[in-house]
Amino acid sequence: MSKPALQLMRNILMNDKIDNLYASQQSGQPFSFNHSVAEVFPDMIKRSVPGYDKILRNITRLSSHFVKPDTNCYDLGCSLGAASLAMSEGIQHQDVTIVAVDNSDAMLAKCKPHIDAFKHKCNIELIHDNIQNISITNASMVVLNFTLQFLPTNDRTSLLGEIYQGMNDDGVLLISEKICFEDETINQLINKLHHQFKSDNGYSQLEISQKRDALEDVLIPQTLEQHIYNLKDAGFKHIDCWFQQYNFVSIIAIK
Numbered sequence: 001m002s003k004p005a006l007q008l009m010r011n012i013l014m015n016d017k018i019d020n021l022y023a024s025q026q027s028g029q030p031f032s033f034n035h036s037v038a039e040v041f042p043d044m045i046k047r048s049v050p051g052y053d054k055i056l057r058n059i060t061r062l063s064s065h066f067v068k069p070d071t072n073c074y075d076l077g078c079s080l081g082a083a084s085l086a087m088s089e090g091i092q093h094q095d096v097t098i099v100a101v102d103n104s105d106a107m108l109a110k111c112k113p114h115i116d117a118f119k120h121k122c123n124i125e126l127i128h129d130n131i132q133n134i135s136i137t138n139a140s141m142v143v144l145n146f147t148l149q150f151l152p153t154n155d156r157t158s159l160l161g162e163i164y165q166g167m168n169d170d171g172v173l174l175i176s177e178k179i180c181f182e183d184e185t186i187n188q189l190i191n192k193l194h195h196q197f198k199s200d201n202g203y204s205q206l207e208i209s210q211k212r213d214a215l216e217d218v219l220i221p222q223t224l225e226q227h228i229y230n231l232k233d234a235g236f237k238h239i240d241c242w243f244q245q246y247n248f249v250s251i252i253a254i255k
């Protein structure tokens with residue numbers, strides 16, 4: 001079956017809804033991963049995050065390269081399990097467990113049927129918890145796909161340290177994040193380009209500005225340099241940014 005046909009079938013199967021959560025005037029509540037967001041999440045993330053599908057495709061490629069037999073993989077902040085499914089698709093071994101963690105009830109309630117709707121080779125274990133409480137062990141791959149940005153900045157280094165300690169040598173950590181820039185002129189320009197991207201994907205100016213306000217103090221971006229510094233500090237030997245579009249990046253770090 002062709003890719004668009006598969007996508008259509010997936011949308012029908014999952015009853016994916018269009019994201020119009022910010023289309024009417026809001027009361028200014030901070031953004032949270034609640035039931036309304038979970039309902040529209042696949043549409044929201046695809047129309048808001050440049051390169052999201054590309055990153056998932058490369059998670060598959062990386063898992064095929066890095067995941068070793070009889071090891072664990074972690075999808076931290078799994079939402080509906082897209083990165084777990086992407087990892088599973090690339091994994092070449094039967095005896096691998098993917099541990100998918102999220103602290104949102106609404107997301108996890110939709111995650112299981114979402115994962116079950118797809119054929120996948122690996123055992124995917126869902127855990128409802130804060131990713132900071134998870135013990136990482138025997139890991140050949142860890143994914144933080146747009147999750148670290150929701151943790152308080154002071155907690156990020158210790159989480160990266162825990163991940164590093166629980167990873168096997170030559171294991172890979174993939175971190176995708178929205179970032180900011182030191183240079184304020186560049187920061188403003190790239191934010192504008194991202195807003196244009198959202199507008200091109202059908203979001204109105206009201207939707208864009210209300211969502212931006214709701215995410216203020218909830219999603220705290222750091223610079224690429226800060227992320228690389230944090231990863232070095234955690235002990236990772238080989239670190240680089242393999243993807244960037246506007247203010248969205250994906251970084252790999254190898255132990």
Ligand SMILES: C[S@@+](CC[C@H](N)C(=O)[O-])C[C@H]1O[C@@H](n2cnc3c(N)ncnc32)[C@H](O)[C@@H]1O
Pocket residue numbers: 033045076077078079080081082083101102103104107129130131132144145146147150151
């Ligand atoms: C932008 S979404 C991640 C998207 C997902 N990784 C993907 O590839 O589709 C962020 C997710 O992280 C979860 N999250 C945020 N902070 C968390 C924490 N401290 N512990 C567990 N989950 C967290 C949210 O509930 C949300 O589902």
